[in-house]
Every structure is written in structure tokens, then in C-alpha cells.
Amino acid sequence: MRIAQDRLTFDTAPREIREITRELAEWSARQGILNGLLTVFIRHTSASPLIQKNYSPDVRHDLDEFLDRLAPQDPSRYRHNDEGPDDMPAHLKAMLTQVTLTIPGMGARLQLGTSKGVFLLGHPARPHRRELVLTLIGE
Amino acid sequence: MRIAQDRLTFDTAPREIREITRELAEWSARQGILNGLLTVFIRHTSASPLIQKNYSPDVRHDLDEFLDRLAPQDPSRYRHNDEGPDDMPAHLKAMLTQVTLTIPGMGARLQLGTSKGVFLLGHPARPHRRELVLTLIGE
Amino acid sequence: MRIAQDRLTFDTAPREIREITRELAEWSARQGILNGLLTVFIRHTSASPLIQKNYSPDVRHDLDEFLDRLAPQDPSRYRHNDEGPDDMPAHLKAMLTQVTLTIPGMGARLQLGTSKGVFLLGHPARPHRRELVLTLIGE
Numbered sequence: 001m002r003i004a005q006d007r008l009t010f011d012t013a014p015r016e017i018r019e020i021t022r023e024l025a026e027w028s029a030r031q032g033i034l035n036g037l038l039t040v041f042i043r044h045t046s047a048s049p050l051i052q053k054n055y056s057p058d059v060r061h062d063l064d065e066f067l068d069r070l071a072p073q074d075p076s077r078y079r080h081n082d083e084g085p086d087d088m089p090a091h092l093k094a095m096l097t098q099v100t101l102t103i104p105g106m107g108a109r110l111q112l113g114t115s116k117g118v119f120l121l122g123h124p125a126r127p128h129r130r131e132l133v134l135t136l137i138g139e
Numbered sequence: 140m141r142i143a144q145d146r147l148t149f150d151t152a153p154r155e156i157r158e159i160t161r162e163l164a165e166w167s168a169r170q171g172i173l174n175g176l177l178t179v180f181i182r183h184t185s186a187s188p189l190i191q192k193n194y195s196p197d198v199r200h201d202l203d204e205f206l207d208r209l210a211p212q213d214p215s216r217y218r219h220n221d222e223g224p225d226d227m228p229a230h231l232k233a234m235l236t237q238v239t240l241t242i243p244g245m246g247a248r249l250q251l252g253t254s255k256g257v258f259l260l261g262h263p264a265r266p267h268r269r270e271l272v273l274t275l276i277g278e
Numbered sequence: 279m280r281i282a283q284d285r286l287t288f289d290t291a292p293r294e295i296r297e298i299t300r301e302l303a304e305w306s307a308r309q310g311i312l313n314g315l316l317t318v319f320i321r322h323t324s325a326s327p328l329i330q331k332n333y334s335p336d337v338r339h340d341l342d343e344f345l346d347r348l349a350p351q352d353p354s355r356y357r358h359n360d361e362g363p364d365d366m367p368a369h370l371k372a373m374l375t376q377v378t379l380t381i382p383g384m385g386a387r388l389q390l391g392t393s394k395g396v397f398l399l400g401h402p403a404r405p406h407r408r409e410l411v412l413t414l415i416g417e
Contacts, residue, residue, distance in 0.1 A: 080336035
């Protein structure tokens with residue numbers, strides 16, 4: 001049993017849903033751990049890792065619109081507005097979609113299902129630099 | 140420290156909330172790991188593992204109705220309708236309730252609280268076969 | 279590689295959002311594991327661990343109000359009312375915000391971002407005693 005850890009940085013555009021499957025798979029493959037668990041942790045409370053279908057832009061559009069309907073950018077709803085009108089909605093979306101994700105690897109392959117990818121959701125209406133901590137535990 | 144991994148398959152009926160506590164506990168007990176972490180990962184984005192009260196069908200009814208109200212089967216709301224009117228709502232429900240769950244085991248027992256069970260939520264309006272990856276890490 | 283596990287107990291006031299960062303950091307530091315993963319698991323389905331900004335009471339107010347709007351205390355909406363009008367809303371909030379949370383530690387420090395804390399959300403309208411299981415795996 002071994003543990004490998006690293007920090008990766010990604011830039012997100014406003015409300016971007018950015019696929020990061022390849023980067024995660026490549027980092028994992030380099031660690032020499034065949035069977036284990038990869039944990040993706042985001043050091044922010046306005047972005048989320050999410051597994052979803054990776055072929056349809058319509059799915060990503062609907063995910064974004066759904067979250068926007070649940071937590072709209074409407075300052076009259078929130079007390080916390082001093083960091084911009086997109087800040088509190090971003091925190092609410094991150095609460096609902098979580099800031100951490102665990103994916104098993106078997107035989108050196110992430111066990112995502114068919115046509116599934118890992119996406120990084122940048123919730124705010126502004127671009128951001130995101131720090132992720134990857135942890136792979138296994139043998 | 141050791142790791143044990145396996146794939147289990149479950150069938151879900153339309154919008155079924157199916158208890159799988161016994162199957163998870165039995166698989167875990169067979170691995171000979173006393174203290175550790177069990178991670179349940181679903182290789183789909185239309186089903187979720189969930190810990191809930193395991194004695195009341197009313198709780199399960201209310202969970203289902205709540206998710207249906209949040210993400211109703213209403214094609215006018217979604218762009219992604221080409222896989223059926225229940226597909227996009229299922230993805231949204233899976234985003235909110237996650238596709239992975241981690242449960243600690245101590246003394247060879249899953250540390251679920253009193254009257255708690257693990258359920259598999261099959262979100263679509265059609266039956267499906269579901270592949271789960273179980274990973275147990277501990278000693 | 280080692281595993282450390284323990285149970286901690288916290289009291290929550292009605293709908294309290296209580297910071298527990300210090301208790302988690304102190305427990306983790308005592309285990310002598312430099313690099314690893316801390317998993318916080320709540321043995322209830324009416325409370326949640328959550329990472330959020332730790333300096334603004336307004337953020338906590340908005341989180342609480344948002345969850346209350348999504349799952350209001352309104353018995354006409356639910357079949358499961360026999361444990362009080364706050365029970366089913368608490369289960370729904372726990373489903374959305376999860377009962378488990380994983381945080382990486384590097385160099386004996388939890389890798390929370392700047393101004394981030396871990397909070398324990400007690401969803402019901404009554405005080406409760408909460409049992410948490412902490413698991414730290416690493417080396």
C-alpha cells in the first residue's frame with residue numbers, strides 16, 4: 001500500500017464546465033499504483049468536481065441552467081453580497097455538488113462508466129485559478 | 140494495510156429506492172479487513188448510493204417526490220431529450236445526490252447509525268442494470 | 279501506511295452551523311500521520327459536514343435559508359411526519375449535503391483553502407447529540 005499526493009492547477013472560465021478526465025488519468029497512471037482510490041479535492045468553495053456524460057454539450061448546458069435556477073444570481077435573496085453577486089450562488093452550488101470526489105482505479109484505469117468524464121465546474125461569473133489536491137491510495 | 144476491490148451488479152426498477160445494506164455488509168465482512176473505509180462507486184450518472192432510515196416506506200416516498208419536484212420529467216426544461224424524457228432529470232438527481240459514498244468500518248462492522256441503511260436510487264423511469272465498484276481499504 | 283479511527287461527539291443547537299475545524303485538525307495532528315486522507319462520517323441522516331468560508335456569519339445565514347427554502351418545514355408536503363415536522367426536511371437536507379466528507383492532509387496539515395472551515399450542520403429544529411466517525415489513512 002502506498003499514497004501519492006500532488007497539487008494541480010486549472011483555470012476556469014465564467015461558469016465553465018471543463019473536462020479534466022485526461023489530466024486525472026495521466027497523473028494517476030504516472031504513480032505506479034494499479035488498484036486504488038483517487039480522491040479529487042478542490043481547495044475552494046465555489047467550484048466542484050463532477051462525473052457526467054462527456055459527449056453532449058446539451059447535458060452541460062442543462063446542468064448549468066438547473067444550478068442557476070436553484071441558486072440564481074439575485075442579490076435580494078442573499079445577505080452575503082460584498083464579494084459580488086455571483087459569490088453566494090457559487091457557494092450554494094458548491095454545497096449541492098460537493099468539493100470532493102472519489103473514483104476507484106482498477107488495473108491502472110479509472111473505473112468511470114462508458115461515455116463518462118470528470119468535469120470541473122467553476123461556478124462564479126468570473127474566471128478563476130483553481131487548486132486541486134489529488135490523493136491516490138492503493139497498491 | 141490492504142485493499143480489496145470488486146464489482147457488484149444490481150437491477151433497479153423504475154425510480155426504485157432499493158436497500159443494499161446486507162449485500163455491502165456481507166461483501167465487506169468477507170474481505171478480512173477489520174477497520175477501514177468502504178467506498179461505493181456507481182459507474183453511471185443516473186443512480187446514487189444513499190444512507191437513509193431503513194424502516195419507513197414514507198421516508199422513501201418523500202425522498203422520491205422531493206427529487207422529482209426539484210428535477211421534474213418535463214422536456215420543455217431541458218435541451219438534452221434525445222435519450223428519453225427521464226434521462227436529464229436522472230442526471231440532475233445523480234448530480235445532487237452523488238454517485239459515490241464512503242462508510243467507515245470498525246471491528247468488521249459498517250458504522251451506520253441506528254435504523255440506517257444504504258440504498259441504491261435508480262433515478263430513471265425505466266429499469267436498469269447497475270454496476271457498482273466496491274473498494275475497502277484498511278487493516 | 280497506517281489507519282487511525284475514532285468516534286467524536288458534538289452537540290448541535292437547532293439548525294446550528296457549528297465550526298469543528300479545530301477539533302478535526304487537533305485530532306488529525308495527534309495521529310502521527312503526515313500525508314493522508316481524513317474522512318468525516320456522521321452516523322445520522324439529519325446532519326452534514328460541510329466546508330465553507332469561516333469568517334462570515336452572513337454566508338452561514340444564507341446557507342441555512344437556502345436549505346430551508348428547498349426543503350421547508352411544511353407537513354403538507356411530506357408523508358413522513360410522525361417524528362416531528364422538522365424530521366423529513368432534515369433528511370432531505372442531509373441527502374443534498376451528504377453525511378460524509380473527505381479532506382486531504384499534507385505535511386500534517388488539512389488542505390483546506392484560505393479562510394475555509396469545516397462545519398457541522400445540525401438540520402433539525404431541535405438540539406441533538408451527534409456521533410462522528412473520523413478515519414485517517416496515510417503515512
